[in-house]
Amino acid sequence: MKQTLQSILTASDAVLFPAISRNRSLNSVFCITESDVFRCNEEIAVFLQDPDFQNRLCKQDFVDVLFILKGNCICRFYKTDLAAPPESVFLSKHSFCIIPHQVIHSFSPDPDCQILHIFFKLDSLKSHYSDLISANNMLLLFCSNMLYRTHYWNYLYFSVSYTDKLDTLLAEMYEEFHHKQIFHQNMLYYSAGMLFTLMERQSLSHICVSPSNPLRLVRYDQIYSYICDNYPMTSARTIAEYFHISQSYLCKLFHENGTTVTTVIQEIRLQQARSLLEQSDLSVQNITELVGYHDLTYFIKLFKRYFSVTPYQYRKKYQSTKKLPQPTVT
Template sequence: MSNRSEIEKLLTQFTPLEMDFKRIYEQTGAPVSENDFMKLLKKYGRMPHTLKEEFQTVIVSNSSDIPADFPRDGQFSDSQWFLEHEDISVRKHPRYSPASYHTHGFIEITYVLKGTCHQDFRYPGGQSEALKLPEGSLCILPPKLEHRVMLFDDSIMINLLIRTSVMKNTLAELVAGGHALFDFFLYTLYENTRPNYLLFHTKGDTSIRDLILDMINESCMEKQYSQKALLLMLGLFFTYLQREHSEGVQFSRTTSAGITYIPQILSYIQQNYAETSVEDIARHFSFSTSYLGRIFRENTKTTVMDVIQQVRIEKACELLASTRISVQNIAEMVGYSDVTYFIRMFKKHIGITPLKYRKNI
């Protein structure tokens, strides 16, 4: 594969596994049952790993064991969907596949490349939600969110699977850069005790569409440093979302009403960190301080004051690294009138004093 039009053409074709799924659906009027799914996985050996592999010769397995790819108790593990060397996997969602609820420990991003699909969610406490996703819809699913996909026509959905450790340890450094919306991604994906999706309606955004097709191509080429290339593409992907679609993000209906304010609050802190306080923020958004605190307690594992301190220290680090301004003046610039208190807060967050930090840089 070498260009996007060839990839799109290949994506529209039915793979051998999809044809088996479709045949059963047309015969029974229902998705593949658990027993039939297990039989098919024994026939094929396992779920195809890449688009390229989907069209390769069928792997025949003589094992009588339950296939490794079948989720026990609806819970997928990383090892069932990632090769050992992989942190990012790009796949086409098999059409007519079983519509069973499941969870997993990794992050999943679903993108409707063509047509329409249905995605359902179940939340702790018995609540549920059903979405009809038109072309261009992009949904970010955090770990442990119970969900299912229903795709029983010629529509095409692409799945980007990302190990949680990548988002925590690498992607934040590569892409976040203090951006309020990406900070919110981190809170929602990892700190929220009630997992909820994030939905973007990218519609005719060709930048997102083309980049996803390029990621499919990269995953199929199997060249050296392919995972590194995919990680950089993923960073660009999140940058496009931040830059072009920050205003259109949609949250789960089960999310508390206050969570929709968090990106705005984070953005306000980024712009006013040196002069603002919890009271100022509450007044700006016409909240009581107790309501503002409750929003953060319900939806994150941090406080408004902790975020203010974090942003101030991050800005101080930038000034220490890029200027020769004195520590006392930097303290004042980022919002600390007491330099001793600033040094104490800096050491608490960074582990060393400002002067030691500058010397190391």
């Protein structure tokens, strides 16, 4: 008979959150790193909540998807200023909560509360999240903001109907990680896709986020893709009009990602110009116009600032490199 998640986590050999040096803290915040929970080549880890972390201020450099299997828990989320009062969220039995990296938080569980943590490496989730999360809904929007914005202070939570399918899936993820049979990370990756799909089926109408930091209506990666497709003729004004947002909000969104609209457009245009210099015989004047500039002198100045050579020098250097005899392999 197949074990349920409840029977696994109440067993005497249930694996708690990994042992970590309790001295690693910064201004009373306990900092947990990827090396604390992931072994070599691991991208997903699954653990049961450790009672030692009760009421402890923590932050981690990976994403935490937690599930309340039994009992209730109060989670408190802090902004960078710990002097300000935190936002408190009551998580009941069969609730999910997604906590981005570097978000300071603490758990206050009931005595009988059981919490399952599914940890995702940030770079791995960024590479695969569009495959794992398929629907165009608030869950996708939250994950996109979480992965593509710097210093993203937010969290997301919702309750689900606890079905046999979900119980079996979570139990299998726990066992796959701790038994570590061959290709267990592959199994966890595909199980994660199923988990997010089950979330999407149930969470559309009652998903909740921080009331002080609502989700953005437009994602940064959406705008970036639009610029890549329309770089010769786009501008902050045309982008704002296309996405029905203000230019001030657009600039703020790019600022939060450590750049500006103008910088991104310029970089995409210049990279495309470099490709045209390498792959075509078009004149520099023609390339200037094709990538969206109308002043040749200005374009040459920008190109030299970005690549440290003029377009003419770049093409000459690239062509001479192609003509060099290639070494033979014996």
